[in-house]
Amino acid sequence: MEEKFNVVDQFGIDVFNEETMKQRLPKNVFKTLKKTIAEGKELDSSISDVVAAAMKDWAIEKGATHYTHWFQPMTGITAEKHDSFISPMGDGTVIMEFSGKELIKGEPDASSFPSGGIRATFEARGYTAWDPTSYAFVKEGSLYIPTAFYSYSGEALDKKTPLLRSMDVVSDAALRILRLFGNETTKRVVATVGAEQEYFLVNKETYDKRKDLIFTGRTLFGAPAPKGQELDDHYFGSIKERVADYMKDLDEHLWKLGITSKTKHNEVAPSQHENAPIFAPANLATDQNQLTMELMKKIALEHGLVCLLHEKPFAGINGSGKHDNWSLSTDDGQNLLNPGRSPMQNAQFLTFLAAIIKAVDEYSDLLRLSVASPGNDHRLGANEAPPAIISIFLGEELQAVVDALVEGKEYTGAGKQMFNVGVSSLPEFPKDSTDRNRTSPFAFTGNKFEFRMVGSNLNVAGPNTILNTIVANSLTEFADELEGVEKENFNEALHDLLVKTIKEHKRVIFNGNGYGDEWPVEAEKRGLLNLKSTVDAIPTLTAKKNIDLFKKFGVYSEIELHARQEILLENYSKVINIEALTAADMAKTEILPAVMKFAKDVCDIAASKKAIGVEPTVETEMAQKVNELTVALSDKAHALSDAVVKAQSIDGEEAKARFYHDEVFADMQSLRAVADELETIVGEEYWPYPTYDELLFNV
Numbered sequence: 218m219e220e221k222f223n224v225v226d227q228f229g230i231d232v233f234n235e236e237t238m239k240q241r242l243p244k245n246v247f248k249t250l251k252k253t254i255a256e257g258k259e260l261d262s263s264i265s266d267v268v269a270a271a272m273k274d275w276a277i278e279k280g281a282t283h284y285t286h287w288f289q290p291m292t293g294i295t296a297e298k299h300d301s302f303i304s305p306m307g308d309g310t311v312i313m314e315f316s317g318k319e320l321i322k323g324e325p326d327a328s329s330f331p332s333g334g335i336r337a338t339f340e341a342r343g344y345t346a347w348d349p350t351s352y353a354f355v356k357e358g359s360l361y362i363p364t365a366f367y368s369y370s371g372e373a374l375d376k377k378t379p380l381l382r383s384m385d386v387v388s389d390a391a392l393r394i395l396r397l398f399g400n401e402t403t404k405r406v407v408a409t410v411g412a413e414q415e416y417f418l419v420n421k422e423t424y425d426k427r428k429d430l431i432f433t434g435r436t437l438f439g440a441p442a443p444k445g446q447e448l449d450d451h452y453f454g455s456i457k458e459r460v461a462d463y464m465k466d467l468d469e470h471l472w473k474l475g476i477t478s479k480t481k482h483n484e485v486a487p488s489q490h491e492n493a494p495i496f497a498p499a500n501l502a503t504d505q506n507q508l509t510m511e512l513m514k515k516i517a518l519e520h521g522l523v524c525l526l527h528e529k530p531f532a533g534i535n536g537s538g539k540h541d542n543w544s545l546s547t548d549d550g551q552n553l554l555n556p557g558r559s560p561m562q563n564a565q566f567l568t569f570l571a572a573i574i575k576a577v578d579e580y581s582d583l584l585r586l587s588v589a590s591p592g593n594d595h596r597l598g599a600n601e602a603p604p605a606i607i608s609i610f611l612g613e614e615l616q617a618v619v620d621a622l623v624e625g626k627e628y629t630g631a632g633k634q635m636f637n638v639g640v641s642s643l644p645e646f647p648k649d650s651t652d653r654n655r656t657s658p659f660a661f662t663g664n665k666f667e668f669r670m671v672g673s674n675l676n677v678a679g680p681n682t683i684l685n686t687i688v689a690n691s692l693t694e695f696a697d698e699l700e701g702v703e704k705e706n707f708n709e710a711l712h713d714l715l716v717k718t719i720k721e722h723k724r725v726i727f728n729g730n731g732y733g734d735e736w737p738v739e740a741e742k743r744g745l746l747n748l749k750s751t752v753d754a755i756p757t758l759t760a761k762k763n764i765d766l767f768k769k770f771g772v773y774s775e776i777e778l779h780a781r782q783e784i785l786l787e788n789y790s791k792v793i794n795i796e797a798l799t800a801a802d803m804a805k806t807e808i809l810p811a812v813m814k815f816a817k818d819v820c821d822i823a824a825s826k827k828a829i830g831v832e833p834t835v836e837t838e839m840a841q842k843v844n845e846l847t848v849a850l851s852d853k854a855h856a857l858s859d860a861v862v863k864a865q866s867i868d869g870e871e872a873k874a875r876f877y878h879d880e881v882f883a884d885m886q887s888l889r890a891v892a893d894e895l896e897t898i899v900g901e902e903y904w905p906y907p908t909y910d911e912l913l914f915n916v
């Protein structure tokens with residue numbers, strides 16, 4: 218922590234955050250802006266020119282000459298279009314200008330971003346609008362203004378717009394519940410998010426020799442390293458220094474952008490690490506995570522390293538996720554998922570808990586879908602991965618309370634007692650016991666939920682949009698039911714509602730081992746969904762119940778949902794297409810020639826031995842084996858190429874994606890199996906690219 222302040226003292230913070238606003242804006246303007254931010258409202262046009270001018274002056278002092286509206290189109294990465302502050306005066310002089318209008322609204326060319334058909338139906342124009350609840354910042358000579366991106370007719374073209382809508386929706390619903398508990402002061406409830414980011418580091422030199430890493434971000438071939446996952450201490454010592462330098466550098470850059478991160482070693486897999494920020498409102502956390510990923514990659518290059526954010530860069534060892542810690546907090550800082558001290562606070566906590574249990578059970582398809590991507594398929598539902606079943610972990614203590622509540626029995630927590638809503642207090646929950654189960658996809662961890670299915674590469678806007686919306690839906694249904702109840706009957710009505718809700722949805726609670734073989738069987742008995750691949754998950758987006766949900770809350774229109782479904786399917790096919798082309802190319806132009814050269818040398822030795830009357834037993838056997846595998850490799854590489862050609866001609870995005878999954882991806886896997894076997898036979902100096910040993914243990 219000490220270091221953090223040194224860095225910031227030395228260079229100053231490059232974020233136009235509340236502190237900076239306070240220093241730079243006239244008092245009344247600051248007050249209006251703060252109110253806008255606190256209530257999630259649109260910026261008042263009467264103050265926008267003043268805010269823009271202050272922002273510009275500040276940015277110029279920070280070395281900025283340009284500004285850009287910064288947005289998050291459906292490509293998953295961020296986009297920007299830089300304009301200069303400079304306005305020519307016509308007499309050869311220039312002035313630095315930036316108006317309120319330029320701050321609030323931009324008009325980048327939308328036609329190069331995926332729109333899923335929205336562009337075809339409507340105008341190609343796209344607009345960006347400043348989201349004043351996310352801080353602007355200066356980076357590399359430009360003022361970055363976080364914005365939402367939408368079409369001429371108002372359809373969201375990005376990931377931020379629906380997230381912002383969902384934050385409003387969950388705030389409104391949660392406020393109705395808070396009022397029922399006598400809270401008249403809270404004006405806004407904020408969804409908070411802390412995204413823990415996992416990543417791998419590899420040597421740039423090694424990386425550059427692998428086409429698969431360059432084109433697809435993951436290794437499409439590679440036999441497991443014989444060393445396994447453990448590292449020798451001494452060796453680890455020298456690695457640490459280089460990685461530690463990187464982490465220090467990264468932290469300093471992040472702190473300057475107001476991202477309070479803590480990079481740390483993660484010894485689960487060799488070369489794998491983690492970065493955890495301090496949580497923030499969901500939209501700000503989304504921006505910060507996008508920036509973190511961008512900086513991780515950029516700074517790695519400066520250290521001669523490459524940061525891999527793919528969900529599964531290497532087969533056989535852990536993949537990378539992004540634990541999405543989520544909670545709801547009042548504008549005065551009360552965490553609504555913190556079991557309180559008084560019986561009434563406990564009852565309020567249990568109400569939010571029941572709402573979440575109901576939401577996760579009713580919309581597990583959407584949660585699953587929200588983390589579906591071709592890369593994340595390797596972490597969910599695939600061979601090496603845990604099943605893609607959504608379930609909730611509550612932990613022993615909370616489970617005991619829930620059981621006692623539902624069954625009207627004593628709970629066995631501190632000093633056995635009945636649990637009466639609004640009357641009894643909850644026992645203390647020891648923090649470590651809530652975090653014991655690392656196999657649960659959706660775990661209660663003391664005062665927040667941790668959604669662990671999110672892939673390392675994903676924009677967290679998606680999963681949090683879903684979480685906010687589905688929880689808003691449960692809370693709204695609760696409020697509808699409870700608002701009409703007389704005060705003296707409130708505790709009883711609430712009690713009945715909670716019991717009924719938990720009874721109906723407790724099938725989604727699972728405290729056991731989520732990685733065990735018994736769980737999918739048990740889950741099926743319970744009627745829980747197991748959507749194994751991205752292609753299985755995507756069509757659920759436009760199921761009637763889901764369209765109804767999003768329409769009810771105005772988070773996505775039906776047009777937007779169909780557009781997003783199209784984009785997701787298209788993206789799946791594109792990613793597998795690139796992977797397949799790369800795999801076929803590597804097999805044909807790199808692996809085959811190397812294997813042939815090796816085979817020739819083996820045969821030459823065999824011939825020489827034979828010539829002097831020595832039986833070439835090993836050579837003959839090896840030549841035969843290699844020959845068999847060479848034939849198989851060639852056949853499979855050609856089969857893969859043929860499958861790609863066929864896939865490209867299929868009509869309809871869903872059928873096409875399905876074919877890419879069932880045929881093309883399967884062909885890639887069987888090609889890989891042959892290549893990986895060859896890798897274990899062919900001499901090391903023949904192999905055309907660096908192996909897992911080199912990639913994983915040479916940083």
Ligand code: ADP
Pocket residue numbers: 409410411412413493494495496497542543544545552652662664665
């Ligand atoms: P653990 O190590 O048990 O996972 P931490 O306290 O380290 O828990 O927190 C992990 C992540 O969760 C951090 O990014 C942290 O900021 C975030 N987090 C903590 N509290 C909340 C909250 N109320 N809402 C959202 N995220 C939170």
Ligand code: MG
Pocket residue numbers: 413540667
């Ligand atoms: Mg954690």
